[in-house]
Amino acid sequence: MSEPYREWILGSIDSLRSRKARPDLDRICRMVKRRHGSDWDRTRSELEKLIEEQTVLKVNYKGSVSYRNAAKVLRGRRKPEQSKCAVKQPSLADWSTGDSALGPVDEEDHMEDMEDEMSTTAGMDSSMDEEGDESSLDAMCAQSTADSGISMSPITSSNTSQPVPSPTSSKNSPTHDSLRQDADSTYILPEHTQPAAQQDTGSVAFMQQPAAICLSTLQAEEGPRVEESVLGPDPLLSDCTATTVSMSTLRFQSQHNICPVPLGHIVSVCLQDEAVMSDGGPHAVSDPVEEGELCTKSTTEEETMEGNNVNNGGMNNGNDVVKKEIGQDPLLWSVADVASYFSSVGFPEQALAFRTQEIDGKSLLLMQRSDVLTGLSIRLGPALKIYENHVKVLQRSHFQDDSRLFS
DNA sequence: GCTTGCGCACTCC
DNA sequence: GGAGTGCGCAAGC
Numbered sequence: 287m288s289e290p291y292r293e294w295i296l297g298s299i300d301s302l303r304s305r306k307a308r309p310d311l312d313r314i315c316r317m318v319k320r321r322h323g324s325d326w327d328r329t330r331s332e333l334e335k336l337i338e339e340q341t342v343l344k345v346n347y348k349g350s351v352s353y354r355n356a357a358k359v360l361r362g363r364r365k366p367e368q369s370k371c372a373v374k375q376p377s378l379a380d381w382s383t384g385d386s387a388l389g390p391v392d393e394e395d396h397m398e399d400m401e402d403e404m405s406t407t408a409g410m411d412s413s414m415d416e417e418g419d420e421s422s423l424d425a426m427c428a429q430s431t432a433d434s435g436i437s438m439s440p441i442t443s444s445n446t447s448q449p450v451p452s453p454t455s456s457k458n459s460p461t462h463d464s465l466r467q468d469a470d471s472t473y474i475l476p477e478h479t480q481p482a483a484q485q486d487t488g489s490v491a492f493m494q495q496p497a498a499i500c501l502s503t504l505q506a507e508e509g510p511r512v513e514e515s516v517l518g519p520d521p522l523l524s525d526c527t528a529t530t531v532s533m534s535t536l537r538f539q540s541q542h543n544i545c546p547v548p549l550g551h552i553v554s555v556c557l558q559d560e561a562v563m564s565d566g567g568p569h570a571v572s573d574p575v576e577e578g579e580l581c582t583k584s585t586t587e588e589e590t591m592e593g594n595n596v597n598n599g600g601m602n603n604g605n606d607v608v609k610k611e612i613g614q615d616p617l618l619w620s621v622a623d624v625a626s627y628f629s630s631v632g633f634p635e636q637a638l639a640f641r642t643q644e645i646d647g648k649s650l651l652l653m654q655r656s657d658v659l660t661g662l663s664i665r666l667g668p669a670l671k672i673y674e675n676h677v678k679v680l681q682r683s684h685f686q687d688d689s690r691l692f693s
Numbered sequence: 694g695c696t697t698g699c700g701c702a703c704t705c706c
Numbered sequence: 707g708g709a710g711t712g713c714g715c716a717a718g719c
Contacts, residue, residue, distance in 0.1 A: 309712095
């Protein structure tokens with residue numbers, strides 16, 4: 287995805303929306319071509335890429351396809367504090383809000399979690415069919431999208447080949463009917479994310495929800511028993527042993543505003559567990575270096591320690607100056623230090639979010655991409671920069687230091 | 694002909 | 707009642 291196209295397309299979508307025109311493919315391509323001289327097909331292909339990476343959401347609104355700027359949809363209709371992603375059993379009506387096609391608040395989060403926890407997604411026909419297959423309509427998955435007000439079906443993983451557990455999946459599910467009746471607008475995932483099984487039925491209302499999230503959500507109610515076997519351990523929390531699952535659940539709940547505990551508390555608790563273990567506590571691990579490695583792996587799979595030692599992810603020397611001013615070891619940073627750091631590197635508004643979530647240095651070092659992108663309720667653009675250029679860099683350098691200490 | 698602005702109706706919360 | 711959405715029309719270029 288070339289960066290100009292991202293801006294061009296998002297700009298076009300925003301522009302169309304501002305003048306109350308439907309941001310459909312035709313208008314978007316036309317506007318991009320007119321403004322930037324871009325080839326129609328190229329625009330379309332770039333738009334597809336944006337859809338795949340969830341920057342743009344493809345929605346079916348009143349029988350026609352529209353496109354949404356995901357970053358804006360994320361901050362759409364419902365205020366974060368109004369998040370209804372509670373542990374209650376949601377009805378599909380909760381997430382099939384008719385023609386008001388609004389943002390999947392945690393969509394990015396879900397996708398990120400899926401990236402973190404699952405390696406592949408199943409194919410999915412991007413063509414929209416309003417007849418949702420109830421077998422795929424996992425209400426619990428829907429729950430995590432309740433904020434969006436968008437009709438979404440859960441996604442199943444070709445990786446696990448397991449249908450998402452659906453306590454409410456029933457042919458007679460009334461919520462299914464409500465979905466069919468009410469889902470004027472539905473978000474459409476890229477084809478590759480749609481499960482083949484759904485294609486067979488041709489009845490997928492919308493596949494947006496990674497199974498990982500569905501399972502995590504289920505765990506919130508049913509207890510921690512699935513995650514490890516199905517999803518694998520949370521790379522960041524994997525050594526928290528007894529607390530692993532509950533921490534994951536708490537993280538999920540916090541990110542979806544259903545947990546009263548600030549995100550910073552959750553990651554801090556896990557860090558403390560790790561500290562105990564590293565100190566030779568009851569859950570002591572044999573090799574402390576593994577801790578750092580595990581956490582380092584939480585960045586991206588393909589980035590190895592060796593391959594990224596030099597690349598600081600865009601963190602410039604000015605940031606190092608800030609780091610020096612606050613203190614070299616982020617582990618010792620207070621919440622105020624963290625906020626001060628991000629304020630100093632040009633994210634004063636986002637620094638407030640870190641403060642609100644009580645992210646101290648320990649928490650910061652444990653944050654995952656999804657935590658930054660969605661757990662803080664900050665805009666996607668700055669969030670990406672913050673994670674890639676700062677959080678990731680700080681984590682990498684910190685755990686590299688740790689590795690050197692223990693080696 | 695194309696783009697833009699916007700009144701209005703619809704829908705959801 | 708507020709807010710998101712977009713159809714349909716008029717105005718401007």
